[in-house]
Amino acid sequence: MKPIRNSIETSPVELKKEDFVSDQTVKWCPGCGSHIILSAVENAFPRIGYRKENFVIVSGIGCSSRFPYYVNTYGFHGIHGRAHAIATGVKLANPGLSVWVSTGDGDSLAIGGNHFIHVIRRNVDVNIILFNNQIYGLTKGQFSPTTPRGTVTKTSPDGTIEDSFNVGQLVLGAQGTFFARVIDNMPQLLSEVLYLAAKHDGTSMVEVLQNCVIFNDKAYEHLTNKETRDDNILILTPDEPMIFGKNRDKGIAWKEGKLVVVELGKDASLQDILVHRPYEDNFYLHTMLCQMMPPQYPLPVGVIRMVKKPTFDDLMVEQINRAKETSNIRCVDDLLNSGSVFEIN
Amino acid sequence: MKPIRNSIETSPVELKKEDFVSDQTVKWCPGCGSHIILSAVENAFPRIGYRKENFVIVSGIGCSSRFPYYVNTYGFHGIHGRAHAIATGVKLANPGLSVWVSTGDGDSLAIGGNHFIHVIRRNVDVNIILFNNQIYGLTKGQFSPTTPRGTVTKTSPDGTIEDSFNVGQLVLGAQGTFFARVIDNMPQLLSEVLYLAAKHDGTSMVEVLQNCVIFNDKAYEHLTNKETRDDNILILTPDEPMIFGKNRDKGIAWKEGKLVVVELGKDASLQDILVHRPYEDNFYLHTMLCQMMPPQYPLPVGVIRMVKKPTFDDLMVEQINRAKETSNIRCVDDLLNSGSVFEIN
Amino acid sequence: MVNEKESVVIKFAGDSGDGMQLIGNIFSDNSAIFGNDLATFPDYPAEIRAPRNTVAGVSGFQVHIGKKRIYTFGDFCDILIAMNPASLKANLKWAKKGATIILDEDAFTAEACQKAGYSSNPLNDGTLGAFHVIKAPITSLTRKTLEKFQLAPKVADRSKNMFALGIIYYLLNRKLDLTFAYFEKKFGKDSLATETNKIVLEAGYNFAENIEAVESKIHVPPAKLEKGKYRNITGNIATAWGLLAAAEKAGLQLFLGSYPITPASDILIELAKHKSLGVKVFQAEDEIAAITSALGASFAGALGVTTTSGPGLSLKTEALGLAVMTELPLVIVDVQRAGPSTGMPTKAEQSDLYHALFGRTGEAPIPVIAASSPSNCFYYAFNAAKIALEHMTPVILLTDGFLGNGSQLFRIPRMADMPAIHPPFAKPGEEYKPYRRNPDTLVRYWAIPGTEGMRHRIGGLEKEDVSGIVTTDPLNHQKMVELRKNKVLKIADDLPSQTVTGNHQGDLLVVSWGSTEGVIHAAIEELLQEGYPVAHTNFNYLFPLPANTADIFSHYRKILVCELNSGQFANYLRMCFPQFTYLQYNKIQGLPFTQVEIKEAILKYL
Amino acid sequence: MVNEKESVVIKFAGDSGDGMQLIGNIFSDNSAIFGNDLATFPDYPAEIRAPRNTVAGVSGFQVHIGKKRIYTFGDFCDILIAMNPASLKANLKWAKKGATIILDEDAFTAEACQKAGYSSNPLNDGTLGAFHVIKAPITSLTRKTLEKFQLAPKVADRSKNMFALGIIYYLLNRKLDLTFAYFEKKFGKDSLATETNKIVLEAGYNFAENIEAVESKIHVPPAKLEKGKYRNITGNIATAWGLLAAAEKAGLQLFLGSYPITPASDILIELAKHKSLGVKVFQAEDEIAAITSALGASFAGALGVTTTSGPGLSLKTEALGLAVMTELPLVIVDVQRAGPSTGMPTKAEQSDLYHALFGRTGEAPIPVIAASSPSNCFYYAFNAAKIALEHMTPVILLTDGFLGNGSQLFRIPRMADMPAIHPPFAKPGEEYKPYRRNPDTLVRYWAIPGTEGMRHRIGGLEKEDVSGIVTTDPLNHQKMVELRKNKVLKIADDLPSQTVTGNHQGDLLVVSWGSTEGVIHAAIEELLQEGYPVAHTNFNYLFPLPANTADIFSHYRKILVCELNSGQFANYLRMCFPQFTYLQYNKIQGLPFTQVEIKEAILKYL
C-alpha cells in the first residue's frame, strides 16, 4: 500500500513496525485480544506513511485505553469516556496530526456515549478503534452496553435485562460516514481496515470484536472457532459479491426488501449476489449489514461504509481562512480599536 | 378514547382538562409553540385516564423544561440534560406512576445525548416529549444539534458546519420502540399521539417541531404555512395508505428499494401506495420514514413506529419477584446471618 | 438653565420587549464619547419574554456616569424611566429621594396597575409624592409622531424607547447627532428604521423641551481621564479580548471549547465573531466535551480555554483533575451566578469560590484568579492565560454576572505594551522527558505533537518523576503531589504585591475579592474623606495569595471580609492565615452590595 | 511444640494468577471461626493480569489475627508466603526481622529472579540471612501430588496456593476439616476440584510436618470477644448491608444507581445479589445518570443511593447541588482512592475530603460522614441513610479503599436493636406546601408521587419559602440559603458526643478521621501503656462536627491532625475552630499509616 497523501506530512524515510513499538511493558493479560490489535496498528502506521511524530493516540479509561502507552507516538491517556472530545480538540487545534482514538465498549458507549454520537455527527477527521469485548475489563467484569441481553456478569447475577447497542447501527443512526468491523484474530484485515480508516476524511469508526480472556472469554467463540467461523463470517471486499462459507458457496441477496442468505448453484447464481459498495451512500443497505448476525446471517466484517462528507475540521479552517481574507481585523490591536472608540488628549 | 388500563391505577372519576391546569403563570413568550403543546397535554391526560396523582412530569433545563410548572401533576424540574436519567429513577422506583419527560433539542441531544440513547436502548416505560425548535431558546439563540447545517445563529455567525441529528434516525439507531413526530400547530394530532405514547409499553419518543418565535422563528414555515403545508406533510395513520397533498393525490410507494413520491391516477394507483404499519417491526421502512423530508418528500407526522419489546422496568420487577420467591434471604436479619457465621458464648 | 453634577445614575426600566437594553447601551456609548466615566448594568428577567406588565417581566438597564471616577453602576438612581406600572413597582425602591421619574402615562391603565400589583394608580395616589415626576404620554405621542408612516400600532410602539431616550437627552443636555449617525450606521442611511428612530428621538427631546420638563437641565462634565483611547466594554467582552491578546502575545492559536450558559455565553458569542484572528471556537455538546476538547487542544499546542458558569463548572470537575495531572495550560473562566444548582441564573453572587479552590477529588491545586471590574477582566484574562502557559497549569478565572454583563470605560492598551508570554517549550535536540522540570519554577516542558524526537505519552494516572512512566511507587506519589503543589505555590513569586487603599495600618482593614471591589472602594473613599481610619484591600489573586498578604493583615486590629456569599473567602483566609481573626459581612441575595450597606457594615466595627 | 502468641500477621504474595486472594480469604474465615479477632487487606495490582514474575504483577493479601483486639491489618508480617521472586522482592521490606518466609523454591529460576529485579538468586546470596526461611518446592510437589489425575501442568499449578495454605495451617496448628467442608460446599462433595484441593492442602500440611519446618508451631488463642454472633466482613459489603438495613428499618425500597469504579464496585455487585430484599439496582450509563436516577427514585419515595470513587464523585457534583435544592434524601458513598484524576486507582488515600465538604458551586451544604473500620461501615452507612431520610438531605459517606477491601470481624446485630428511622412524610389531609418546614429541625415534608392531594413541583431553581414557587426575590434567596444551612447544622443535635481515648486533658491530642482510626488507636494504646500522656479522638461525623468538639480541643496544649492527604481536615478545622492551633502529620503514598510512623510522629511532639 502507498503512503496516504493529504494535508498531513508524510515521512521522508520509509518507516517500519519497530518505529512504533514503545519501550513500555505491555500489561494486558496473556491471550487478551488487544495484543493482536496492537500488532496490527504497529503494522498499519508505517504503511499509512505519515511522519511518525504526526501520529497522536488519545484514549479514555479501560484496558483498551492503555493502548497509547504501547505505541511509540504522541499519546494522551485521558479520562473515562472523554477520548472523543479530547481527540476533537487535538484535531481541531492541529489538523496536521493524524489523530487516533483507542477506546472500549464501556468507554465509548456507556459513559462516553454522548461524545461518541457527536464526534460522528460532526464528522471530525479522527480514527477510532473501539475494542468491543462486551464487558468492562479493567473494573473486572461488569456488563456493558454491548453485553447481549440475558448475560450473567458480576453486576447482572440474574442476567441483563436490556438490549445491547449494535455499534454500527448506532453509528449510522448518528450519521456516520465510515464504519468497519473486524475480529481480533484477523490482524491482516484489521491492518488493512486501519489503512482505509486513515485514508477516510471524517470520523472513521473501527469496531474490533476483542476477546477478554478473563471476564468474558469466548464471547466470540462462534466467530473465531475453526469449525464454525467460515459459515458465520462474511468478509466484505469493495466491489466484490458478498460470498462466504467454508466452501464459498453461500451469498447474500435481496429478496422483497430484505437481505437473505442464498446458496450458490442451489437457489441463486453469482449474478444474484449483492456486490458490496461501501462508498455508495446506501444508508439502508449499510445498516442492514451492520445488523446482520448469526445464526440467521453471517457477521459481515471489513469496511461496511465509507462515504464522503465534508469534515468539521476542514470547514472550520475554511471559515477562518475566509474571515482572514475578508475581515479588516487582523490583529488584536485592530480589534481593540474597532467600533466605538474615542480619544482623550 | 378509553382510559388506558394497565398496572397504573385509573381515576375513579372522569377527569377534565382543568384538573391538570396549574396555578402558575405560563411564562413562555407569546406565540411560542410550547403553549399549544401544553394545551395538548392538558387535553390528553384526562383521556389517558390515570388518577391525576399518578402523573409525574420530569424535565431538564430550557424553555421546554419549564413545562412541569405549568401542569398540575407531580413535577421535577431537573438539571440540564438529565431528565431521562431522573425519569428512569422515578419509574424504576415506582412503576405505578405514569412518567413523562419534557425536554428540548439541546437538553436531550446536546448535553443529554447519552441518557437519551440509553433510556431508549433500555426501553424504560417513560413518555418523552421533545420540543424541537432547532435552537437553544432559554440561553437566547445558540445553535443546537438539530439546527440545520449552515444556519446562522449567535454562535455560528458564519453558519454552522455540522450536520444536525435526525431525531427519529437516532432513536431507531438506539433501538427505539416508539417514535412519533408532530408539528406544534396540530394540537389534535399531538393529543392523540400522546395518548398512544402513554399506551405504549416502553420508551415513547414524541418529537414536536416547535416554533421559537424569538430566536428561530419560521424554521418550520414550509410545514405550517397554509400554502405549502399540505404538500409538505404526510399525516400517517396506522393501516392507512400514505396519501398526502392538498388534493390528496400524492402518495408514497416503493421503487427499487427506495421510497418515492407518486401521483395517484398518474404514475400509481391506490394499491401501489404503501400502507403504514407502525406496529410491524420494519426497521428500514420506519427509518426511511424518519429520514424523509421536503423538498424531495413530504415530512411524515404521526406515529412512525410503535413495536413491542419487554420494558426494563417490568423485567426488573420480574427479577425481584423471582428472587423473592426462590431466595431464603427474606429480611436483613437473614442476610446478616447467612453464610459463614460463628458464635461466641 | 443647566445644573452641573459630579455624577448621575439613570435607570431605564420597561417590559422585556420594550428595548431598554438598547437605549441603555446607546446612552452609555453616547456618554462615553462625551467623555464621562461610566459603569452600566443590565438586569433582566430569567424568562425570554416574561408576561407583559408583570413585575417578573421587567427588564432594566442602569447607567452611572460621572465627571469623577466611577467605580460602580450606582446604588440608587437619580433618574428613573418607567415604561409601565410594573417597571415602577420593581424599581421605585431604587430611586433616590427626590429623583426624577419619567413615566409613560399611557401605560398606567387600571389593568396594568393591577397586574403590577398596585391597588390604585400610583400616578394619582400619592405614591410618587417625594419625587419629581414627568408624566409623558409616550405611547400615544410615539404613534402620533409616526402617523405619516402608517405603521401598525405594534410596529410603531417599538420606537417608544427612543421617545424616552429623547427625553433623557434633553434632561442631560445632550446632542442628538452622534446617535443619528449610529442609526445610519446600523440601519443604513436611507432606511425606514433610521428615519423613524431619528424622528421619535427628536420628538422625545422636543416634548421635554416644550413642557419644560425640568427646571434645570443636568450637565455632567467630561471626566478627567488619563490620556488615551477609550471604549465602553462589558466584562464578558473584555474577557474574550484578554484571551485573544494572550494568545497573540504568546504566538499561539486560541482554542475555545464551550457550551452556552447564562451569564457566560457572551464570551463564546464574542469569540465566534473573531475568526479572522485565527481563534478556533468549538461549541461542544456539553461542558465536559468543552473542557476536554480545550485540554486536547492545549496538548496539541494551542492555548486551550473553556468558559462557563456554576452548573457547567461542576461538570468540569473531573477534567480539572486531568489538567492538573497532565500539567497542561488551560484557562477555565467561571462567570459566577447565584446558586446552588440552577439557582437564579440571571442573578449573580460570589459563591463558586469554594468550588474553585477545593472542588476536586485528590490533591489537585489549581491557581484561582478573580477579575474585579468589567474592564480589568481584560487584564486578568490575559494574566490567567499567561500563568497557565508559563506555569503549565490549569487556571480558574472567576468573574460574575455583574462583571460579565456590566460595562465600564476601558482605556485601550497597545499590544506592544502588554507583557510578553513565554511558554516553556521543550528545546529541540535535547532528550525529552515529559516530567522533567525547570528547577526554579518546577514547571515541566511542553513538547508539541508533530515535533521530531519528542514523542511521549501523558495522562491521568500517577507518573514517575521526570520519566513520566506510569507507577504506583509510594514515595514517587508523595513527591509528585508535592511537586504539583509547590509548582503552583511558586506562582506567587510572579505576582504583584497586594496593595491597600487608605491607612496603611490601624483599626480596620476591609478585605474583598472580585467584583465587590468597586463598591467597597467607593465606600472607603467616602469614609476616608469623612475622616474614618479605614483601609481596603481587594484580592485578584486568590490562590496562591500574594506573598505580602499576611504582612498587610498584621497591620490592622480588625479585618472585615465582605463578600457576596456566606463567608467562603473568610473561611479560606482562616485556613491560610489562622493567626488573624476575621469579621464577616455577607450578602446572598443575587444583588451587589450597595455603598450604603458597606458603609454601615464598616461603621459598625469602627 | 506449640508457642502461644498474642497476634500474628501473615502475608500471602504471588503472581496475580496465583490465587493469593482466595487462600487469604479461606485462612481469614478459618481464623474467624476459630475465634481470632482479625483484620485483612488485599493489595493487588492495577492490571488485571500483570506480566508474570514482575513486581508490578504481585498480588498480596495480608491477615492479622489475634487473641487481643485487632485494629489494623498490621504494619509488618511475621510470616510471608512468596510464591516467586517478584513477590519476595515486593514484600520483603514488610517482613519483621526474624520473620518466617515460605518460598516456592521452584519459582526461583535465574530468569524469574532477574525479571523481579534481583541480580542474583536471593535464596543463596544472603538476602534472607535475617529470616527463618522455609524453602518448599511447591510447584513440583503440587504437580507430583496431583500426578494420578493426569492434569496438564498448567491446571495442576492452579492448586499451588493450597499447598502453601497447607504449610500455613501446619505452622499455625490449624485443623483442615473446616476447609475441607468449605471445598465440598463450593465445588460439590464429589467433584474433582474438591478432591484435588483437599489432597494438595493436606500435602502442604504434611510437607511442613515432615521437614519439621519450624521448631515450634504457633498458637494464637481465640480472642475474648463480646458474646454474640460474628462474621468476617469487608467494608464494601458492610456498607451495602448497612444501606439495606436502613431501607428495611425505614420501610422503604432501596434504590441504587451506580456506575462501576474501583474500589467501589463491590458495593454495587453485592447489592445486585440481594434482589430478594427488594433492592432495585440500576447500573447506569455513567455517574451522572447514577446519581440523578437515584435522586429521581428518592423523589418517587425510595431511599436513593449512589456509590462511587473520586473521578465518579467529581461527575456527580452538579447533581449534588440539585439534591441540596430539592431537599430530597440521598446517600452518596465515596470509596476514596489515590488521586488526583485517575491517580492510582488500586491505592487509597483520604484526599476527597475537600471535595466532599466544598465541591459544589453556590452555597450547598451537605452533611459528610466517614466510616473508620470495615465493620463500622455498616453502622455509618445506616446512619448516613437515617440522616438523609430524617433530615431530607443528601449525605456523603466517605470510606476508602483500605476500608472497602479490608475485612474485619463483625458482631452481627439484630435488626430489632437497630434504631428506628422516621422519614418526615407529609400528613395526608393537611394542605401540602413543598417547602413548609418542621420548625424545630427545619426539615421539609416528603410527599410521595401518587399521594392524593399533594401534587407539587420541585427543582433546581430557587424557590419561595413554604410555597415552593419559583422566585428571584432577593431576601427570599438569602433566607432559603440560611434555612438550608441551618437545617444541616441542626443535625449536630442528633449526633453522639465525640469521645476521646486516653488522657482527658493534657499535652497532646491526636486527631484523625476515617480509616486511620485503627492504626492510630493501636499506636495510642501502646503509648499509653508506655506511660505517655497522649489522647486520641477520631471523627466520623465531619460536617456538622459533633457539638462538643471545641470543648474537647480546649483541653489540650497541642493538637496533632494525622491524615492521608496534605492536611485537608486540619485546614477544615482551622476554618471551624480558628481558636486552636493544629499540627499536622500527613502521608500521601497510597499506603496506610504504619503504627511505627504514628508513634514516631507523636513522640516528636511530646
Ligand SMILES: Cc1ncc(C[n+]2csc(CCOP(=O)(O)OP(=O)(O)O)c2C)c(N)n1
Ligand atoms: C469517571 C469514571 N468512572 C468509572 C471509572 C471506572 N472504569 C474504568 S474503566 C471502566 C470500564 C471499562 O470498560 P471498557 O471501556 O469496555 O474497557 P475495557 O477495560 O473492557 O477495555 C470503568 C467503569 C473511571 N475510571 N472513571
Ligand SMILES: Cc1ncc(C[n+]2csc(CCOP(=O)(O)OP(=O)(O)O)c2C)c(N)n1
Ligand atoms: C449544566 C448546564 N449547562 C448549560 C446550561 C445553560 N442552558 C440552559 S437551557 C440550555 C439549552 C436549551 O436548549 P433546549 O434544550 O433546546 O431548550 P429550549 O430552551 O430551546 O426549549 C442551556 C445551554 C445549564 N442550565 N446547565
Ligand code: SF4
Ligand atoms: S481483563 Fe480482559 S480486556 Fe483486560 S487485559 Fe485482561 S483479557 Fe484483556
Ligand code: SF4
Ligand atoms: S425563547 Fe423561543 S422557545 Fe423560549 S419561550 Fe420564547 S419562543 Fe418559546
Ligand SMILES: [Mg+2]
Ligand atoms: Mg470493554
Ligand SMILES: [Mg+2]
Ligand atoms: Mg431548543
